[in-house]
Amino acid sequence: MSFYHEPVLLGEVMGFWLNEIPGEYTDCTMGGGGHSHYALQKLSPGSVLHGFDRDAQAIDYARQRLKPAAGVDLHIHHLPFSELSQVLKPQSQNGILYDLGVSSRQLDDKSRGFSFSTETPLDLRMDQNASLDAQEWLFNSSSEELSNALYRNSDMRSSRRLARNILAEIDPNTEVLPEHIRRALLKTYPRQSRDINSLLARVFQAVRMEVNGEIYEIEVSLRYAVQALKPGGVLCAISYHSVEDRAVKKTAAEFLQACVCPPRLPICQCGGSHRLLKKLVNKPLLPTSEEVARNPRARSAKLRVYQRL
């Protein structure tokens, strides 16, 4: 089978996410179906794989291409993963996987407006049916909102100046193109013209995260995923940049401590029974240099793994 997205950290993910026990497993980000394809071959008969994606193209692709082995059921859901609770029952799952961010298909398909290497209008919606695309988001944003997004999602220096320069370049009566953002970047950082592509990538990332509510999605979804796991069930999350990784780490940390009382309280008043997760790996797992050489998009991947107590 050929993928439109090469699955990242495949061996590591398969080793933790799946086990020999027949049961329910979930891929929250099916994308090109890379991880799901291998799961469908590896799961024991009697198992069910739930696959989620908010992108209609990914869902069509999965429906046509993914073929479960005998005795394994595949249920595909065109939903954002913040809505896992519509489908997954509490304490029903043996393993849940997140492979966050965008797929190679979304990046490479010029009509999707994710790429800054062609002069197509900024879109950046993972779900093509969502009402707000990147252009609308920019037209509706104040300078302060844009500046906060640039700082929060991409650690951009001089984010206020950059936000003002971006808003000065765009006009609601014409399309927003990468060249408008490029011009604003050159005005803000005149000495960094050699880094223009990496700066552009960071602006695109910051706007994409707002358009798709990415941090909200991660927080809401992970909180429910912890409830949806059976005791002993495993949660795997691959992130691709520090803001995404921080969201995974912070949300999981809510379930790593027994006591969640404020530190100033001398005696625990919360009951001390909040611990629902333990870490299965202390430091996140990274791709090998061979994997990065084969698939450069894996270079920033970090896999965190937790087990439900």
Ligand SMILES: C[S@@+](CC[C@H](N)C(=O)[O-])C[C@H]1O[C@@H](n2cnc3c(N)ncnc32)[C@H](O)[C@@H]1O
């Ligand atoms: C990195 S790709 C996953 C690739 C997949 N693991 C594979 O190997 O082919 C991420 C996918 O997650 C989807 N996605 C991102 N955020 C989502 C969300 N909040 N809800 C549902 N799908 C989401 C994107 O549309 C994209 O298809």
